[in-house]
Amino acid sequence: MPRRFDKLCELAGEFSNYTSKYLQQIGAVVDELTTRLEQAGLRDEVHLWQPAWNLEREMDIVAHVAPEGHERIRYLGCYYGLQYLRMNIQAIEALRAGVVPGASREEVYREFLTNIGASYSQLVVTFMRKVLDALVGPEELPPFAICGVGTLTDQDDIDIAVVVADEENRNALNSVLGRLSSVMLRYATRFHFYLSENVSPESFATSLAEYHEYADTHPGDYIVISELLNAEPLYGDRGLFDRLQKEIVERYYADSGADKIYHEGFVRGALGDAISLATRDFENDRIVPKDDAIRVIKSLVHIKRTIHGLREPNVWHNLKRLADIEPWNAEKNDVLETGLIFFEILRYLYQLLVVQDEVIILDTPVMAENLARVAAAIGYRERGAVGPEETLLVHYYDSVDKVRTVADDLAREVEENLRTSSAFLNLVSTSPQLPGQLLSATLKLIRFLVKVAFWDDVFELLVASDKKLLRALVTDFNSLPPDSRERRVNELVGLVKRNAELFMKLLVLLGENRDEVDARELFDAMNAAFLREFETFYNPAREAAHLFAKQPVLLNRYLSEVDHETAKRFMELVSREVAIPSLKPAAASLRGLCKLRYYGSAYLRRYLQAVLKKYPDCLYLLDDLDALAEKSQGILAEAAIVPSPAGKKELLGDYYDLELLRIGLMTLNGATIEETNARYTEFSDDYLNFLFDACREELAEEYGRWVTSFDVMAIYAAGGHAREWAFNDDYDLIVLIDSEDEKLQELGGAVISAMSAEICKRGMMPHYRFLEHFGSYVIPLSQLEKFFRRENETDFIEKSQLLESRLVVGTSTFEEDTHERIIKPFVFNRADKYIADMKNEMASRQGAVGDVFLPNNVKECVGGLRDIVMAILICKARFGIRDPLTSHILEGIGRVYPQAGLELRSLYNSMCFLKNLRDVYRLAVCLDDNLDFEHADIVGEVLGFEGDAPGEKGRQVKEAFERTTAKVAAEIKSVLAKVA
Amino acid sequence: MAFYYQIRLSGGAEIDLHLASKILAEALAVYEDKNVVQHISYGPEARGAAVRTDLVVSDQEIYRPKAQEVDLLVALSQEAVDRYAGDVNDQGYLLVDGTSVRRSPEGRFRVYKVPFLDGARELGDVRLANIVVLGSVTALSPAHNRRAVEDALLARVPPGTEEIHRAAFELGFNKMKEML
Secondary structure, eight states, rough: OHHHHHHHHGGGGGGGHHHHHHHHHHHHHHHHHHHHHTTOGGGGEEEEEOSSSSSHHHHEEEHHHHHHTHHHHHHHHHHHHHHHHHHHHHHHHHHHOOOOTSSOHHHHHHHHHHHHHHHHHHHHHHHHHHHHHHHSSSSOOOOOEEOOSTTTOSSSEEEEEEEEESTTTTHHHHHHHHHHHHHHHHHHOOEOHHHHHOOOOTOOOEEHHHHHHHHHHHHHHHHHHHHHHEEEEEEEEEEHHIIIIIGGGGGGGGSSSSSSHHHHHHHHHHHHHHHHHHEEEEOEEEHHIIIIIIIHHHHHEEEEEEETOOOOOOOHHHHHHHHOOGGGGGGHHHHHHHHHHHHHHHHHHHHHHOOOOOEEEOSSSSHHHHHHHHHTTTTTOOOOOOOHHHHHHHHHHHHHHHHHHHHHHHHHHHHHHHHEEEEEEHHHOOOOOTTTTTHHHHHHHHHHHTTOOOOOOHHHHHHHHHHHHHHHHHHHHHHHHHHHHHHHHHHHHHHHHHHHHHHHHHHHHHHHHHHHOOOOHHHHHHHHHHHHHHEEEEEHHHHHHHHHHHHHHHHHHHHHHHHHHHHHHHHHHHHSSSOGGGHHHHHHHHHHHHHHHHHOOOHHHHHHHHHHHHHHHHGGGTTOOOHHHHHHHHHHHHHHHSSHHHHHHHHHHHHHHHHHHHHHHHHTTOHHHHHHHHHHHHHHHHHHHHHHHHHHHHHHHHHTEEEHHHHHEEEEEOOOHHHSSSSSSEEEEEEOOOOOOOHHHHHHHHHHHHHHHHHHHHTEEEEETTTHHHHSSSSEEHHHHHHHOOTTTTHHHHHHHTTTOOOEOOHHHHHHHHIIIIIIIIITHHHHHHHHHHHHHHHHHHHHHHHHHHHTTTTTSSSHHHHHHHHHHHHHHTTOOOOOOOOHHHHHHHHHHHGGGGHHHHHHHHHHHHHHHHHHHHHHTSSSSSSSSSGGGGHHHHHHHOOOTHHHHHHHHHHHHHHHHHHHHHHHHEEEEOOO | OOOEEEEEEEEOOSSSSHHHHHHHHHHHHHHSSSSSEEEEGGGGGTTTTTTTEEEESSSSSSOOOOOOOOOEESSSSHHHHHGGGGGEEEEEEEETTTTOOOOOOSSSSSEEOOOHHHHHTTOOOOOGGGHHHHHHHHHHTTTTOOOHHHHHHHHSOOOHHHHHHHHHHHHHHHHHHHHO
């Protein structure tokens, strides 16, 4: 006998560590059991080391030879363990023999699952019956029925439900069930009372009345309903089981004659779950067959069952039936069936050979080895350098993708079904008689179905036929007296805790249509209620992160609809820490979005909208500037390889929008002005260069020739772009050509015109210097020379443009030529005249400031940015500096004229402050140089000023602005006195 | 007098406390022949908020599956403390994670701050926090025998990972013993 036990241990050695539980029981009891059987002359009747011939009879014999009481359970447990291990050993052997090369794996898997499923459920059910027979004593038990409500091949747990007619004497039954549960845990597989945990948490057994109440209050609880739909009688009163079916389960079938709302609730709940699982991302370190695919398949099958009235719970059977009922879906059902077979066998084998867990961890070598054993057992072989587990994983991901594609199609079909059968359709067709009647009917439906996840068709219905239903509902609301309106809103608020996503969708729908359907008041009231209720979540940040992870676009749409104060409040709500690692990225991205919505001016939000419209995935990257940079570089790379110029231009526009948004975020996050300017100039120059290429390529076909810019044409940035300043509202450009070829000049003009059209789309106006003088975008160098030779009184303005210009498109040879022919002779060689003109201009500007310029204009006020720019130009002319960058210019002057070093450094710092203030104001308030300090708290916050009282930070910004401009004015005076 | 002991493990969904609870249940049922009932909270809570799993242990019959007057509560998050500390009886114990729980609750029960998450991180994998919890609960629970829990633990882990799981158990057990 010990030899047989040793042999069993050896054979079961490849199974998971969990097998030790059975071996321990067997080792402790089997000798005793054998002796008892021999003493009773029944040893030949019971198969201890082979598969049973007749489980029922053999277990009866085992129970019969055992002493009374607990020993009987031990004997039965030992016998169960023997049969369980033997069953699995044989099944694995058969599987290995079947999956030889050339055999149809799918057929072998199917047979394996069918056989093991039948054997295992028979073993478990027979054992449970015999244990119950042993446990039920003389106590009076109410009639009860035990139902299996899950898949009986799951080795990890067995889902069961226990039904009683009422709650009388339930404690005695609970006591028996508690003991049964302990026995199952100890000797077989643990029970999971999911239904009772939810429906009657204080009791294992659930009464029909409790099921009734639950069904009426939780119509979309698809997990509970799915388990009920799976119910099969295992033990006890068949009449009670039938009542459960008739009174509770039946209502979920479309053809049952019951109120269709139950069916609709289940379909919406299960469909929402299937869609959400089918669209979730894989995690890097694990696969979860149950969540990745099995639940998706089973949810869809359950939905179809209720639609077509298939009462038989077996999933394989239903897949076959569906093939007959829906021949148009035959291929799709095949994919589901093939997928289910693969995922179920993987799951079964993993639990048998590795560990009883739904999650298959992939990130350690040990786990890879474990998965390799599973892969080998189901027929995957090593191929060269590729291990069986790797081939299995490739197949796994491929199978999940196939199932999800089919699931998406089938889900759409179910959606269509809802569109034509939903109870919400009645709202459109009936004509309410009393004020508030339509609203009440709608609220009733929503309340009943509030927990379900799928509402897409209802939202479509609300806005269908020119928003007929939405308009009618809002009109109904507006027709109510104020107290009734408030009551209705408060009724709705209850939805927030139960389904925040649904409430937010409603808010967004109302917000986006509020003007059209006169819903401003309703939107404001609902939004206020929403925020109040959302604040009472234990951790609002976590709830919001959940929502964002699932529906990022929805959150963005919501934040687009709310006012500044709401955006601030929401930003505060989501600022709390979220501890769940998988939610942290979503929480961070949401914080980034809120920040942008709150701090961002309309100017910056314009770019946000443009980006999100085309690249909604960027919502996940708002807190990750590196990832945004990678994304925009990807777009730029794509633009380079797209063949059509039109496609290139579109992608370049996307690149520009995304980069501007990124640099804007960087600035709001506190980047230095040097960093902001450098990054801004980098992308803006890239944009211009690539745009020039795309436009000249586009026009080359039309003109039959190319603009060969590298020899004869150049584009210079002037103004802010030339100084490498960020966030300009216009694009000052100078386009020069060194050719008298009129055709080429025309072609050059056409290219620049095409570029202008694109630049305008980015929300910037291109300005072409000298256009007013020459009437053309493109200026020949020869004409420019003539222009300056004439020595116009105001040509210092044009000279300034050229002096501060920066080559963006073109060659250094062209630049040298421009320098020699224009800058040197007309600016540097006539510096005294230029400087005098500029000083006069500065003086007359400052004299006029009181009348003409606003004192709070960061650009034009005394000591403002324009004064700094003009002073720098004077210095450039004085010292013959061509470099466009302010920092370089000031360094250069400091080197050749150290007497002004201190003032220049201080001037540079002041300029940085004013420029940063201007940038932040543009990004956070509006695209205006006139600073409104009453709205500058937000600017102060970004610039690091402190103070809680409203207006305090703005006041500090104003003081700093005034201090700095006064200082700048004095410094310029001092510098110019020394230099000029 | 009948022995009746109620344990609740709670925390965020990122740590598999259900596994710890299964092991504690099996240690009692399989290896010690005690009556035990496990009550698991799935549903929305298991998708991120406070996950809860109850264990009711007795040498007699158990009528109610759900723990009520909890003798030993483990809380790995502040939310779990806030939600469930009120269920701990006056003679009970509350074990909270040393880093993620900042506010200790009011009550007559004894509170210990145990480095569950940090301990697991020290071992190189925060997912092992459930096994550190298992060790600490075993050290404190009068219902549990160390050997039985270790046997149940090893039966529940994948082959090849026994050592790291044993180390996590040991860590939790010793930390708790040091504090007592």
